[in-house]
Amino acid sequence: MATKGKVLIIDDDPDFVEVVRTALETDDFEVFSAADGSQGLALMRREKPDLVFLDVMMAHPTEGVDVSEAMREDPTLRDIRVVMITAITDTQYVGDFPTDRYLHVDQFLTKPVPLSELLELTNRLLKKK
Amino acid sequence: MADQFPLQAELIERIDWLISLRWLAVVGTLLTIVLVNFYLPGLLLQGPLLATTAAIALYNACFLLYAHRLRTQESAAIRLRQSTVFAYVQIALDLIALTTLLHFAGGIENPFALFFVFHMIIASILLSPTASFLAALLASSLFAVMALLEYRSLIPHYNLAGLVNPDLYRHGTYVLASILGMIITLFLVVYMTSSISARLRTRTGELLEVSRSHEAKSRELEELNAKLQKLDAARTRFMVTVTHELRAPVATIYSCLDLVLGGYASPEKERQILERAQQRTTELLDLVKDLLELTGARQAEVQAEEAEPIQLADVLHNVEELMRVEAENKDLFLSVDIAPDLPLVRARPEHMKAVWTNLLSNAIKYTEPGGIVVASLTHNPHYVVGVVRDTGIGIAAEDLPRIFEEFYRTANAKAVCPQGTGVGLAIVKRMIESYGGKVWVESELGRGSKFTFILPKAR
Numbered sequence: 001m002a003t004k005g006k007v008l009i010i011d012d013d014p015d016f017v018e019v020v021r022t023a024l025e026t027d028d029f030e031v032f033s034a035a036d037g038s039q040g041l042a043l044m045r046r047e048k049p050d051l052v053f054l055d056v057m058m059a060h061p062t063e064g065v066d067v068s069e070a071m072r073e074d075p076t077l078r079d080i081r082v083v084m085i086t087a088i089t090d091t092q093y094v095g096d097f098p099t100d101r102y103l104h105v106d107q108f109l110t111k112p113v114p115l116s117e118l119l120e121l122t123n124r125l126l127k128k129k
Numbered sequence: 130m131a132d133q134f135p136l137q138a139e140l141i142e143r144i145d146w147l148i149s150l151r152w153l154a155v156v157g158t159l160l161t162i163v164l165v166n167f168y169l170p171g172l173l174l175q176g177p178l179l180a181t182t183a184a185i186a187l188y189n190a191c192f193l194l195y196a197h198r199l200r201t202q203e204s205a206a207i208r209l210r211q212s213t214v215f216a217y218v219q220i221a222l223d224l225i226a227l228t229t230l231l232h233f234a235g236g237i238e239n240p241f242a243l244f245f246v247f248h249m250i251i252a253s254i255l256l257s258p259t260a261s262f263l264a265a266l267l268a269s270s271l272f273a274v275m276a277l278l279e280y281r282s283l284i285p286h287y288n289l290a291g292l293v294n295p296d297l298y299r300h301g302t303y304v305l306a307s308i309l310g311m312i313i314t315l316f317l318v319v320y321m322t323s324s325i326s327a328r329l330r331t332r333t334g335e336l337l338e339v340s341r342s343h344e345a346k347s348r349e350l351e352e353l354n355a356k357l358q359k360l361d362a363a364r365t366r367f368m369v370t371v372t373h374e375l376r377a378p379v380a381t382i383y384s385c386l387d388l389v390l391g392g393y394a395s396p397e398k399e400r401q402i403l404e405r406a407q408q409r410t411t412e413l414l415d416l417v418k419d420l421l422e423l424t425g426a427r428q429a430e431v432q433a434e435e436a437e438p439i440q441l442a443d444v445l446h447n448v449e450e451l452m453r454v455e456a457e458n459k460d461l462f463l464s465v466d467i468a469p470d471l472p473l474v475r476a477r478p479e480h481m482k483a484v485w486t487n488l489l490s491n492a493i494k495y496t497e498p499g500g501i502v503v504a505s506l507t508h509n510p511h512y513v514v515g516v517v518r519d520t521g522i523g524i525a526a527e528d529l530p531r532i533f534e535e536f537y538r539t540a541n542a543k544a545v546c547p548q549g550t551g552v553g554l555a556i557v558k559r560m561i562e563s564y565g566g567k568v569w570v571e572s573e574l575g576r577g578s579k580f581t582f583i584l585p586k587a588r
Contacts, residue, residue, distance in 0.1 A: 013377065014547075015405045019384040022402065023393040087376055111376075112383035115391050 003030040005126040006047060010040035010067065011055040011085070016111075020053065023115045024122065037067040044077055050126050051081045053118075054105075072104040081125045087111045140212045143255050144196055147219060150251075151189045158182045158230065174287050177233040185226050192219060216255045220264050223248055228271040235289035237276045237298050237307050245272065249315050253322035265319040269312040280304050370536055371420060374550070378413045382406045412548050419552040422483055423535070426559035433563050438473035438587035441481060441513055442506055448485040449504070452493065460498040463489075466505040474513050474584040476564045484560050487553035488517040488580050494546055496521035496577075512566070512583035519579075524572040532570055533558040541574070557582070 007029045009017050014035070021031045032047055034040035044052065052071075056064035064084055071077040084105045107121060159182055165173050195215065202208040227248065231239050245268045252264035279286040279298050288295045297303055385406035389399045449465050456463035474481075485504070492502040500520040507514045524532055528539040538551040561568045561582045572578035 013381055015381045015409060016384055018405065019381070019388045019402060022398055023388055023391075026393045026395075087373065087380065112380035112387070115384065115387045115393055119393075 004028045006030045006049040007051045008043060008049040009033045009053045012036060023119060027119050037063045040067055041070055049080060051122060054082055054084050056084055056086045068104045081106045083107045083109055085109050085111055144216060148189060148192050148196060155182055155186045172289055174233050178230060181226060181229045188222055220252050221267060224268050224271055228275055232275050233287055236279045236286055237304060238289050238293040245315055246318050249318045250322050253319050254326050258323040261319045261323050265315040268315050272311050273308045276304050276308055374416060374536060378409045382409050416550045419550045422556050423552055426556050436475045436477050438475050439478050440473055442467045442471050444478055444481045445485055445504060445506060448482055448489060452489045455493050456502060459493060461493060461496055462501045464503045468507040471506055472508055472513060473587040475587040480560045484557050487557050491553060492517050492519035495542060512585055515582045517580045520577040523574040523576050523578055525574050
C-alpha cells in the first residue's frame with residue numbers, strides 16, 4: 001500500500017508514541033518509533049524517513065537538540081524535516097538551548113499536542129517536498 | 130591579647146610624635162639660650178648647655194633612624210616589645226638630659242624644673258601605669274640627687290647670678306621642700322594621667338570589641354541568608370521537577386483522549402488507548418499520593434518533638450499483612466524477623482508505616498519471582514535497627530549516591546518496572562531523619578540490596 005510518507009517518532013513516552021502512531025497510521029503514513037536519540041539516529045539512517053517528531057527532553061534535558069545537530073552534520077539526514085516537541089516545563093532548561101546556533105528544526109510543538117494540528121502539520125510539511 | 134594590635138599601632142604613632150616633639154624642644158632650648166644670652170649676657174653657662182642640646186639632637190636623630198627600622202620589623206610581637214623598650218630608653222634619656230640642662234642652668238633655682246611634669250604626662254600616655262610610676266621615680270631621684278649633690282657641694286652649682294639668691298641651693302629646708310614638692314607633683318601627675326589614659330584605653334578596647342562582634346554578627350547573617358537562598362533555590366527546583374512529573378502523564382492522557390474523541394483510531398484500538406490512559410491516570414494518582422506523603426515527611430520534622438513512643442514491631446506487623454499478598458502474587462518468600470523486648474521509638478505511626486511500606490514494596494517490586502525478601506528489627510544500646518533485604522536486581526555503584534534523591538530512578542529500575550515515581554526512598558530518608566535517625570543502602574548489581582535504618586530509642 002502506498003503511503004503518504006515515512007514518519008519517525010523519537011520519544012521516551014511509549015503511550016505518547018502509540019497515540020501519535022495510531023493517528024498517523026490512520027491517516028496513511030508509515031510510522032517508526034525510537035525511545036532515545038541514538039536509536040532514533042540509527043533508524044533514520046536505515047529507513048530515511050521524510051519527517052521526524054523529536055522530543056526535546058528525554059534521558060538528558062537536551063537530547064533532542066543533540067539529535068537535531070547530529071542530523072545537520074550528516075549529509076544523508078540533512079534533508080529530513082524535523083518537528084521538535086517540547087513541554088512548557090522544559091523552560092527550566094531554556095539556558096541549555098544553543099540560541100547562537102542554527103537549529104535544524106522546521107517547527108516546534110508543545111505537549112499536549114492536539115492531534116488535528118499534528119496531522120495538519122505532517123500533511124503540509126510532506127506535501128511541500 | 131585581643132587589643133594588642135591597636136595599642137601597638139598607637140605606641141608606634143606616639144613614638145613618632147615624641148620624636149617630633151623633641152625636635153621642638155631642641156629648637157626651644159636653643160632659642161631660650163640665645164635669647165637669655167642676648168638680654169642677660171653672662172647669666173648662662175653656654176658651653177655645657179649647647180653641648181647637652183647637641184646631644185639631645187644627636188640621640189633624637191638616632192631615634193628617628195631606629196623608628197624607621199622598627200617599622201620594617203615583620204613580627205608584630207617583636208615589634209611591640211622593641212617599641213616598648215624604645216619608649217623606655219627615650220623617656221629615661223630625656224629625663225637625664227633635662228636634669229643635665231637644669232644642673233648647668235642653676236639647678237634647683239631654675240623654674241624650668243617644672244618641665245618634668247611634661248615628661249610624666251608623656252610617659253603616662255605612652256607606657257603602662259607601672260612603667261609611668263618608674264619614670265616618676267627616676268625623675269624624682271634625678272632631681273633629688275642633683276639638688277642634694279649641689280647642696281653638699283659634691284658637684285659644682287651654677288648660680289643664675291642676679292636672678293636668684295646665690296645661697297638658696299644651700300638652704301636645707303628649701304631644698305627639701307623643693308624635692309618633696311617635685312616628688313608629690315610628679316607622682317600625682319602620673320597617677321591622674323595614667324588613670325585617664327587607662328580609661329581611654331578601656332573605652333577603645335570596648336569599642337573595638339563591639340565593632341568586632343558586629344562584624345561577626347553581620348557575617349553570621351550573611352551566612353544565614355546564603356543558606357536561605359540555597360534552600361529557596363532547592364525548593365524552586367523541586368517545584369519545577371514536580372510540575373514536570375505531573376505534567377507528563379496529564380499531557381499523555383490528554384493525547385489518548387484526543388485520539389479517541391477525534392475518531393483517529395479504530396474501535397478496537399480505541400479500547401487499547403483508553404486502557405493506556407487509565408493506566409497513566411493510576412500512575413498519576415500514585416504520584417499525587419507520594420507527593421502528599423513527601424509533604425508529610427517534610428512536616429514530620431515539625432511534629433517530631435511531640436511524637437509519642439511507639440512499638441515499631443506493631444507497625445511492621447501491620448504492613449507485613451498487606452505486603453504478604455503482593456509477595457505471594459509474585460511467588461516471593463517474605464520473612465519478618467523481630468527481636469524480643471524491642472525498645473520503643475518516638476515517631477508517628479503513619480510515618481513509620483510509610484517507611485516500611487516503601488522499603489518492602491520496593492524490595493518486592495525489584496525482586497524476581499522465587500526470590501527472598503527479609504525484614505528484620507533488632508536493637509543496640511542506643512538505636513532500634515530496621516533492615517529490609519532482598520535478592521533482587523540490586524543497584525549499580527554509580528547510582529548508590531543518588532538513590533535517595535527525589536524523582537531519581539535508576540535505568541535498571543526503569544527497565545524492570547517502567548511505572549514508578551522515584552519518590553519512595555526520598556520519603557523514607559526524610560521521615561527517618563526527621564526523627565533523628567539515619568538510613569543507608571548496601572547493594573550489588575544482580576545480587577540484591579540491603580536497606581538499613583536506625584532510630585534513637587525513646588527515653
